[in-house]
Amino acid sequence: MRSHRPIVPSDPARTNVPGESSSATPSASGSGSGSGTGNTSGGRWGSGESVTSHEAPKKRRAPGAVAAIACIECRKARQKCDGTSPHTCTRCQTRRLECRYEPHTKTRKELLLQEIANLKRDNTRLKTINKEVVSDASDLREQHQGLQDLHDWQQIILDILGRNGHDRDIIKKLRAGENNKSIATWLCQQQPISSQLHIVPPDERGLLDIVGAFEHHYRREDGLGLDKRSDTMRLRWTQVTASQTLLGHLFDLYFTWVHPVHMLFSEIDFKESFRTNNDQYCSPALVNAICAMACHLVDANDLDEEVDVDTLAQAFMNQARHEVLPQNYSSLTSVQALAVMYLADLSSGRARSATGYLRASVEFLKAAELDEQSAAAREISSWGIQTLNTSSTGITYQKLYAPELPHMARFHHVDIQGDQAVWRFYRTIGDQRELPVRPSYAIMTACHQAALFRIIHASLNLYCGLRGIATAEGILTTYRRYLDWEHDLPPILKDVDVASQPVPHILFLHVQYHVAVVQHLTPLLQTGFFEGQNLSELRRLVIHHAQSGAEVLEQYRRLYSTRYLMPLLSFCIVHLGDALIRYSPEDPPASDTVEFSLGLLQQASVGFPICGPLQELFKRTAMECKAKMPSNIDEITGPLGSYGVDDILDACTRLDYKQPTDQSIRHIDENIAVEWPSKWQDIVNNPLRPESPQSTRRTMSTSTSSSGSGDPHMRIASLLNS
Numbered sequence: 001m002r003s004h005r006p007i008v009p010s011d012p013a014r015t016n017v018p019g020e021s022s023s024a025t026p027s028a029s030g031s032g033s034g035s036g037t038g039n040t041s042g043g044r045w046g047s048g049e050s051v052t053s054h055e056a057p058k059k060r061r062a063p064g065a066v067a068a069i070a071c072i073e074c075r076k077a078r079q080k081c082d083g084t085s086p087h088t089c090t091r092c093q094t095r096r097l098e099c100r101y102e103p104h105t106k107t108r109k110e111l112l113l114q115e116i117a118n119l120k121r122d123n124t125r126l127k128t129i130n131k132e133v134v135s136d137a138s139d140l141r142e143q144h145q146g147l148q149d150l151h152d153w154q155q156i157i158l159d160i161l162g163r164n165g166h167d168r169d170i171i172k173k174l175r176a177g178e179n180n181k182s183i184a185t186w187l188c189q190q191q192p193i194s195s196q197l198h199i200v201p202p203d204e205r206g207l208l209d210i211v212g213a214f215e216h217h218y219r220r221e222d223g224l225g226l227d228k229r230s231d232t233m234r235l236r237w238t239q240v241t242a243s244q245t246l247l248g249h250l251f252d253l254y255f256t257w258v259h260p261v262h263m264l265f266s267e268i269d270f271k272e273s274f275r276t277n278n279d280q281y282c283s284p285a286l287v288n289a290i291c292a293m294a295c296h297l298v299d300a301n302d303l304d305e306e307v308d309v310d311t312l313a314q315a316f317m318n319q320a321r322h323e324v325l326p327q328n329y330s331s332l333t334s335v336q337a338l339a340v341m342y343l344a345d346l347s348s349g350r351a352r353s354a355t356g357y358l359r360a361s362v363e364f365l366k367a368a369e370l371d372e373q374s375a376a377a378r379e380i381s382s383w384g385i386q387t388l389n390t391s392s393t394g395i396t397y398q399k400l401y402a403p404e405l406p407h408m409a410r411f412h413h414v415d416i417q418g419d420q421a422v423w424r425f426y427r428t429i430g431d432q433r434e435l436p437v438r439p440s441y442a443i444m445t446a447c448h449q450a451a452l453f454r455i456i457h458a459s460l461n462l463y464c465g466l467r468g469i470a471t472a473e474g475i476l477t478t479y480r481r482y483l484d485w486e487h488d489l490p491p492i493l494k495d496v497d498v499a500s501q502p503v504p505h506i507l508f509l510h511v512q513y514h515v516a517v518v519q520h521l522t523p524l525l526q527t528g529f530f531e532g533q534n535l536s537e538l539r540r541l542v543i544h545h546a547q548s549g550a551e552v553l554e555q556y557r558r559l560y561s562t563r564y565l566m567p568l569l570s571f572c573i574v575h576l577g578d579a580l581i582r583y584s585p586e587d588p589p590a591s592d593t594v595e596f597s598l599g600l601l602q603q604a605s606v607g608f609p610i611c612g613p614l615q616e617l618f619k620r621t622a623m624e625c626k627a628k629m630p631s632n633i634d635e636i637t638g639p640l641g642s643y644g645v646d647d648i649l650d651a652c653t654r655l656d657y658k659q660p661t662d663q664s665i666r667h668i669d670e671n672i673a674v675e676w677p678s679k680w681q682d683i684v685n686n687p688l689r690p691e692s693p694q695s696t697r698r699t700m701s702t703s704t705s706s707s708g709s710g711d712p713h714m715r716i717a718s719l720l721n722s
Helices: 072-077 090-095 105-160 167-175 180-190 193-199 207-220 231-237 244-258 267-276 284-297 309-323 332-347 351-367 375-396 442-463 472-487 504-525 532-560 567-583 590-604 611-624 633-637 645-652 661-665 672-684 716-721
Strands: none
Touching: 072 090, 105 180, 167 180, 231 284, 244 284, 284 309, 284 332, 309 332, 332 351, 332 375, 332 567, 351 375, 351 645, 375 442, 375 504, 375 567, 442 472, 442 504, 472 504, 472 672, 504 532, 504 567, 504 661, 532 567, 532 590, 532 672, 567 590, 567 611, 590 611, 590 633, 611 633, 611 645
């Protein structure tokens, strides 16, 4: 009987045979009755006797690189992870799992905060867009209503046409450019009241009673009263933008900060012509020049992110140039536009090209068709342009290239007392509704500014030698005119105390006055003709006006900041600072004067690039005078040498801003110091002349060498403390 074959385990790796080591391995040749090799799989029957083999237990292989933050699947399985976001780790790739990473708690918090901030920003932007959509919807409704109103007014004209003998008048008004509303209103006034009530639409019947009140309200408010219902009206004046909001914003900026300082045209008449689409007081060149100048006052946050302020200003300026056509040179609106273009180009730091616009404006003014505007508007333009010309000449020290000042009386036809214009601290869109208004006194200020610049005009001619040698009598007569001008100022224009909150143009008027007196007296200090007490007193008088002007500038900064300072006032800053560091380096300390002046210019440079080269020149003057420089000077203005020759010429049209006293000295009488004391007594202290507060205690020494408390010296110390 055949013996049974031995039964062996089906899986030797899992079964331990007694007496055998778990690490034993089968023989390579095997043993038993059968032939063949041993079976190492342990899963088949063998012939004869077989030896069981055992495999070593498998160990988990750790990944080569371990990630600092494991993916979600590896973290669940508590396995090492070798992946990094956004790449899939080896384990997930092998098992075909979705490999996702969750950031660290701290990082996740920061990401959530950032996402919240982004959502808030998006929410703000969407709110802004929503407001614009609502505004546009309102505009569309108003345009629809405007079309309906236009239809009604046209229907009135058609109904009356051919019935009451006004046919020729209607045709004449249409050819003159009058709109349908004004013609219909005029026709209604010619009709009996009973007829008017049948003709005028029911919702417009009260218009005939409120037209006068509306016009009065419009003239008193700062708003332009733009007609939102007429797109063609807006495009007629400028092709740069069709945004009524932007145009209104630029106009508000101009008539708040620029126009009261440089009154080159009638504001009321300009706004009325702009609103009614009439070119008597308005022109495309003038509108675009105004917008170009106003762009220097715009806060970049008021514009869309894709709109650059400088690019916008250049676009308006380019169209203004395009609109000044040869056939319009004799138009008064073209003359006004050229004057505004001078301010815009000067603000951009292009004084050389700007001077050309001012020259052209002054020359064309002589041949302008003045009869096209009212007498009051002509006076405002003539005096405004000539005053600007004199101011520019006095600031940059060029010889006058203009004819004499107008022979017409100053603002003879302008109703100064009846001026009801108001002023508000306007800076951004919305200020016109939120900020309170106060009287502007702009026309009164412009009138006294014209009187001041007549004196400045005389002083420039005196030192330029146009009237021969500058004698003691001529210089003191002009100086007395300055004193009388200040004495005759109305109380509302005299008060520059911060507590009274004077409007900016009144402060600017006083700065101009003090700079003018400093420039009038400074050449005398450089002649070498004066000595002793007289020289000392003249120096103290110059210091007094320089300090007074600096105090007004400080009040201007405290009330309004110099961000809205006009470009010519930037020159006043360096002239006053120059006088203080030269003649009063100790009181106040020169370092304080330098820091104060450069700080004012730095604040203004945000909108007026011309301030950069002026800072450079003033720093050179401070170093020349060996003034102690502030420790943070480079932080305020940047390193010295940032501006080259072309930059300086584009700012000053010369390579320096300083008064060329060497040219003035040549025209001063060599015997001026001898005649000075007696002429001072005759002209300044003459009791027969109108007395000014500052002249009551002034006397001049009878000898340049006399001294002592008993001598009748010019007591400037008493003057400064009075």
